[in-house]
Amino acid sequence: MDPLVAAASVIAAALAIGLASIGPGLGQGNAAGRAVEGIARQPEAEGKIRGTLLLTLAFMESLTIYGLVIALVLLFANPFAS
Amino acid sequence: MEMLSVLNAFNYKFLAALEVGQHFYWQLGSLKIHGQVFLTSWFVIALLVIVSIAATRNIQRIPSGIQNFMEYALEFIRDLAKNQIGEKEYRPWVPFIGTLFLFIFVSNWSGALIPWKLIRLPEGELAAPTNDINTTVALALLTSLAYFYAGFSKKGLRYFTKYIEPTPILLPIAILEDFTKPLSLSFRLFGNILADELVVGVLVLLVPLFVPLPVMALGLFTSAIQALVFATLAAAYIHEALEGHGGEEEGH
Numbered sequence: 001m002d003p004l005v006a007a008a009s010v011i012a013a014a015l016a017i018g019l020a021s022i023g024p025g026l027g028q029g030n031a032a033g034r035a036v037e038g039i040a041r042q043p044e045a046e047g048k049i050r051g052t053l054l055l056t057l058a059f060m061e062s063l064t065i066y067g068l069v070i071a072l073v074l075l076f077a078n079p080f081a082s
Numbered sequence: 083m084e085m086l087s088v089l090n091a092f093n094y095k096f097l098a099a100l101e102v103g104q105h106f107y108w109q110l111g112s113l114k115i116h117g118q119v120f121l122t123s124w125f126v127i128a129l130l131v132i133v134s135i136a137a138t139r140n141i142q143r144i145p146s147g148i149q150n151f152m153e154y155a156l157e158f159i160r161d162l163a164k165n166q167i168g169e170k171e172y173r174p175w176v177p178f179i180g181t182l183f184l185f186i187f188v189s190n191w192s193g194a195l196i197p198w199k200l201i202r203l204p205e206g207e208l209a210a211p212t213n214d215i216n217t218t219v220a221l222a223l224l225t226s227l228a229y230f231y232a233g234f235s236k237k238g239l240r241y242f243t244k245y246i247e248p249t250p251i252l253l254p255i256a257i258l259e260d261f262t263k264p265l266s267l268s269f270r271l272f273g274n275i276l277a278d279e280l281v282v283g284v285l286v287l288l289v290p291l292f293v294p295l296p297v298m299a300l301g302l303f304t305s306a307i308q309a310l311v312f313a314t315l316a317a318a319y320i321h322e323a324l325e326g327h328g329g330e331e332e333g334h
Binding site: 054055058059061062065066068069072 | 266269270272273274276277280304307308310311314
């Protein structure tokens, strides 16, 4: 592989996963905080809130996972490696 | 370092060998297929079939043992479908949703729980079938087909009015949505499972004993959640197709 392409790919992979984790991080923190508020206000609804929270957290996490897939493609299946 | 050399007494390196993007190819006519995925998915399918047969072979009025367990699983899947699709129309979709859920769930857990790496292949390695993008894309495309079929069989050609229903301006987005749904479904599952296996692999490479255990437990948890998410989303898409617009939008 061209060393320039290799270096660019590694940096791009790091940036992909790093940047992709910012938004979901904020979102997950927000969601978890709100869930805690909801449980504090209405402790009997804890089971339902927990289930919904886990599902939504998985949705948010998948955004980071998209970045991770891009990073993995760049590292292990680089289309520009030729 | 002398103390740590005890850990290296047995050769664990092959257990941690990460082989991303290498496959055990089978040539089938002009098709080149990934053999390791086939082997593990056959294993998963065989496991599911055997357990189902064992549970239904001798049905009792008062369930016990494996029949009890499978009834619990069936109830769980039925509730999932009922919650998403609704009381009236969920019944015909229980087998589809249940198959998706059980196959993905057992696949994910088999990748984490069964020591596949003890079996050496000439090339590539055995892992969860959902570790390969082809499996997840196939499942996602099946979901697409299912919701098109659901909408089409219920409403006929009127189903396609959903593209221009509130306003024709949104037509490009409505068409794009049909492509992003399978894309996000397949990438989510594939990325999660591959990430789990990679993290566990890297940790096993660094510290072979005990340290990877919490991460493995986390992997089990996320893979179960991913199976649930896939099944839930498939059911939500089917519901959306059955209802037309006005149904709540599910995030991607």
